[in-house]
Amino acid sequence: MIDLGLARITALLKHTPQTWRAIHVAGTNGKGSICAYLTAMLRAKNVSCGRFTSPHLIDRWDCITVNDGAVSEAKFRHFEDLVKKRNEEQRLGASEFELLTATAFEIFESEKVEVGVIEVGLGGTLDATNALRQKSVTVISKIGLDHQSFLGSTLEEIASQKAGIMRAGVPCVVDGSNSRSVLDVINDYAAITGATVRFVGPQTSELVQDMHDELEPHQRQNLACAHGAFRLAYPQYAHDTGVFTRAIREMVWPGRLQLLDIERLTGRKAAVLLDGAHNPQSAEVLAAYVDKHLRTDSKPVTYVLAASEGKDLTEILKLLLRPGDSVAAVEFGAVDGMPWVKPMKSNSILDLAAELGVAVSSRLDAHASVQSALEWATRTANEGPLVIAGSLGPTRKETRLSEARSYANLATANSFFGIIPESSSPKVVCEGRALDSYSNVLLSLIQFWQGHGNVWPEQITIVSHAFKRERLVDCHCGAIGFPLDRVNFVGIDPPGMADGTNEAAAKGVVEAVTQWLEDPHGKGNVLAGKRKKRNPWGVSQLLFSTEEGRKRSGVRSEIRKDGQEYLSEGSPQPWSYSN
Structure with a gap:
């Protein structure tokens, strides 16, 4: 249930200071992209920043980032527990989103960020994020019809809700491509509030002009909003477009016009397009991109679609589909922390698609699994072109867990195999970014340093399949320079490995070890290529999120032109010595 209002969130945060300044972003479309652009520019200037956007993409904590890195599950749950306890003690009855917002603000305060980039959840005036006490800039992106049952049935009514984030004396950057009636509403609200308004577009931003040919039309508008807000927050960096151009080019915003490699899942070699278009305005943007880049030679497009209940799917499909296209429909599972979000029945999606010219013989029966x-x-x-679009959410329960969390759950169920006491379970932290066994060792080592007062571990204990010992210990620990006499290994062989009867698996073991012996840090095409295929979401593989942390750690590394970071070969590393 959604119950808008500021009383509960204000009470939750009553004793939480806000020492950081906020850039508050409202609108119907483009909010998330504007927040991502702002984060990229802030990090390019080494400004410590947090970002809170919603909804989450995979796990609840991935909507909260510090210095462009998602907070750890352990940190998230620690502060969430504090907020939930406060909510229960004061009997506030806060909503899931209010609890999430308060958790984000608590984390930003604990991390001592300089700036928080905050996306409005729903509307503006009564949204939980509007409890912010210290705003340096507000932003209103493109406004369209969405969530009418909460915000109003006309663009003007919705605009008045979005304008509610304005504050006296705080500048507000507005997407100038909004309709005249919307701009009038915003102007009127600003006059009453005492806020100053700046309407922006591609023509107002040197950065957008420099990157004009690299951006789609909607991206130009969003970047103009982000750049306008950044210049107001940090006027001293107003004309440093060169460093921002590099940052924007390297930026990845998962789920928005994102190209994915699904060869590992289906054998398809060509990339597929993923986009979370969930209302007519975002569908119009997606349709324009598909028509321009994918419908070459009038090729039909194959879609995999999902939608939330209550969405204007007919209007969305009218924009996306053409006669001859093919459609599969899926239903996402329960959305963690958002129990009110329900999937539209896949048969309903297919019926609407058929009415718009998708032949019955070319459509898929309802599927519960995105894999099928x-x-x-x-x-x-x-x-031909393949597009995954609509309301993004989990399509199978098991995809909610990372590989690391799955192993942690298995270890917990088996009393940690007797290695550590069961009472240590709450202290278990999962490394969630590694894409291969080498990164698993290295990133876990760095995560330990980050979470334990900048101290490197005296020993490492690795629990894995016994047949992986040579790869994990000799290859990986040896490559990164961790003393092998300080590595403990607990090997558990699956059936068919200990007795050598699984010949195919044994052959794979030899092949993997050979690859790592030839390429100890996985820089070559084969091993680096595997990591790339395993990273459709563009998860950062940098060892550290900030240059400050990198220097403080003493780790010697190099960042290549492709944005990948590797240890400097032959250089001593700080974990090689006892603390």
Whole structure:
């Protein structure tokens, strides 16, 4: 249930200071991209920043970042527990989103960020994020019809809700491509509030002009908003467009016009397009991109679609589909922390698609699994364009867990195999970014240093399949320079490995060890290529999120032109010595 209002969130945060300044972003479309652009520019200037956007993409804590890195599950749950306890003690009855917002603000305060980039959840005036006490700039992006049951049935009514984030004396950057009636509402509200308004567009931003040919039209508008807000917050950096251009080019915003490699899942070699278009305005942007870049030679497009209940799907499909296109429909599972969000029935999606010219013979029966839908779509599309679009959410319960969390749960269920006492369970922290066994060792080592007062571990204990000992200990620990006499290994062999009867698996073990012996840090095409395929979401593989942390750690590394960071070979590393 959504119950808008500021009383509960204000009470939750009554004794929480806000020493950081906020850039508050409202609007119907483009909010998340504007927040991502702002974060990229702030980090380019080494400004410590937090970002809070919603909804989350995979796990609840990935909507909260510090210095462009998602907070750890352990940190998130620590502060969430504090907020929930406060809510229960004061009997506030706060909503899930209010609890999440308060958790984000608590984390930003504890991390001592300089700036928090905050995306409005719903509307503006009564949204929980509007409890912010210290705003340096507000931003209003493109406004369209969405969430009418909460915000009003006209653009003007919705605009008045979005304008509620304005504050007296605080400048507000507004997307100048909004309709005249929307701009009038915003102007009127600013006059009453005492805020100053700046309407922006591609023509107002040197940065957008420099990158004009690299951006889609909607991206130009969003970047103009972000750049305008940044210049107001940090006027001393107003004309440093060169460093920002590099930062924007390297930026990845998952789920928005994102190209994915699904060869590992379906065997398809061509990339697929992923976009979370969930209202007519975002569908219009997606349709324009598909028509321009994918419908070459009038090729039909194969879609895998999902939608939330209550969405204007007919209007969305009218914009996306053309006669001859093919459609698969999936239903996402329960959304963690958002129990009110329900999936539209896949048969309903397919019925609407058929009415718009998608032949019944070319559509897929309802599927509960995105895996089977992708396999069908791959066969149907052949080498033609394939697009995954709509309300993004979990399609199978098991995909909610990271590999690390799955192993942690298994260890907990087996009393940690007797290695540590069961009472240590709350102290278990999962490393969530590694894409191969080498990164698993290295990133876990760095995460330990970050979470334990900048101290490196005296010893490492690795629990894995016994047949992986050579790879994990000799190859990986040896490559990163961790003394092997300080490495403990607990090996547990699966059936068929200890007795050598699984010949295919044994052959794979030899092949993997050979690859790592030839390329100890995984820099070559084979091993680096595997990591790339395993990273459709563009998760950062940098060892440290800030240059300050990198220097303080003493780790010697190099960042390549492709943005990948590797240890400097032959250089001593800080964990090589006893603390």
